[in-house]
Amino acid sequence: MELVVTDLACARGGVPVLEGVDFTLVAGQALMLRGPNGIGKTTLLRTLAGLQPPLAGSVSAPTESIAYAAHADGLKATLTVTENLTFWARIFGQTDIAPAIEAFDLADLAGRPAQNLSAGQKRRLGLARLLVTGRPIWMLDEPTVSLDAASVAQFGRAVARHLDRGGAALIATHIDLGFEAGVLDVSAFRARPRRIDSFDEAFA
Amino acid sequence: MSSLWEYANPQKFMRTSSVLLPVFAVAAAISLGVGLVWGFFLTPEAENFGSTVKIIYIHVPSAMMAINAWVMMLVTSLIWLVRRHHVSALAARAAAPIGMTMTLIALVTGAIWGEPMWGTYWVWDPRLTSFLILFLFYLGYIALWEAIENPDAAADLTSVLCIVGSVFAVLSRYAVNFWSQGLHQGASLSLDKKENVADVFYIPLLLCIAGFVCLFVALVLLRTRTEIRARRIRAMIARERMA
Amino acid sequence: MIALLQRDLKLAIRAGGGFGLGLAFFLIVVVLVPFGVGSDSGLLAAIAPGILWVGALLACLLSLDRIFALxxxxxxxxLLATAPIPLEGAVAMKAAAHWVTTGLPLTLAAPGLGLLLNLPASGYGWLAASLALGTPALSMIGSFGAALTVGLKRGGLLLSLLVLPLYVPTLIFGAEAVARGIDGRDTGTPLLMLAAITLAATALLPFAAAAAIRINLR
Incomplete structure (x- = not known):
């Protein structure tokens, strides 16, 4: 299980933002994506998750190995915590949601509709969804938004446990999650503006 | 040997079209000018139609171009989806408003002609209805182009709409035929069977059709050039913002 | 994929799901028409097939933008786009859920509303049959339109503009089947055409819609 990214370039809204991205992520490893706002961390994660095609370069990973979690959690307000998790588990061909409920301490909330959860609780439910996908490589975009200190620690433990079991994670965050992780500074890959001398170059 | 696809290169397209544009524009002006003057002033009045028949010099060519423009959009959309040539997508975008205008001209001239012929400006006749539906397709297609900011995504989505829309447009044509038998005469013009239109009207009509074809090509070239320039400006602005 | 169908149905019947709104809208359209055209029962009977079909079509249109926007x-x-189930299948399931929550209730309610419009007795069966055959096509075509406009902030109006021309053949064959049934003429052709449109739309449009969604997500 290995994610190899080679000379990747990606664009947002048709404008190149990152180029020459090169790194390898192996089982048991976590990488933190760093860089100022708007540098293209989300674009990179979406490209790696296969939601948008790269401009150039290649991403190689085992098929169906990537679980993507963004700012929006994919939760339905009128469904209960259990129903939300069961749905995503079934979509990803899994059956058991108990470990996810336990890992994020959701047992007390299991019967509540998602609309009655606080922002932090919702976030925990959204992250619990990662566990029910059964996929080894997690791609997380600012996963700790609206989590309190205790929940951040809890989340850190869940990721650490995932790494121990041979998983891997790529996380765009500025917070220290309490486990050992490499850092990938995205600003190094910022796409250089090219001179536009001919009409061709207007068409990336 | 040079390949046709070379013209899909924006720079090559700009060079070639700058030569072709005046040629087609002049050809359109000459053939339309001669055809219309000949048709309006130098042909006799048809015995059962009176002078109103002369509107065919605008009505028939515009109706033909209304359909041809959609076919051209379908072809260029397919080329964009398969070969990702930007010029192709932009040509489809450029052709849409022209096709819509042609449809509108065909509808309006048809209504003007319909009043003395059938005693009414509008009937829900299969041909008229089909053109009205075609007009709606153009409207939706253009609106989708305008609504999406990312130009590549807009090109992709409008291409998909154009393909699906073409299937439904053909289906609508048959559905409408099934739904109502109309007043409109059948197609009265084809190259091998010209007996439907008397010879005196035939040659100026052909001239007008040629004129409309040249006008269409000239307008598409002009608008495609504008679109390419707009894209270049967009890219330059984006570069400024990054630097 | 069944899980997706079940979830969408569950969401539709829970609070705020919009189940029944289409039905209520259909009722209002049918009630408003006599106010507009007069209460002459002969006239109403003549236009009833068309009004019922147009009403069903508009009621269907009303809920289209919910299919993917939410x-x-x-x-x-x-998440669905990165899930192991094919996006084409997800689109088909969501269209199916839309049909179960709008097309199916409309089909069942239409004969009752036909009563309000003096629909001749011989028309009820044909009305139900044509709606049952035609409304799945409305949901499927609508899903395609919704997929095209899913990324747009206020895509509702554009969605209607894109979808309405695509609805023309279905509407023509649907209303024609009922009108012919009432006159005792042969209804085979329009009903077969409706079935053909529904089957072809179900077979092909999920691919176009899934392609449109992928484009809109990137």
């Missing part, structure tokens, strides 16, 4: 907002669509 899932797009809360991120579900991103």
């Amino acid at each position: 899932d797009h907002e809360d991120g579900s669509l991103d």
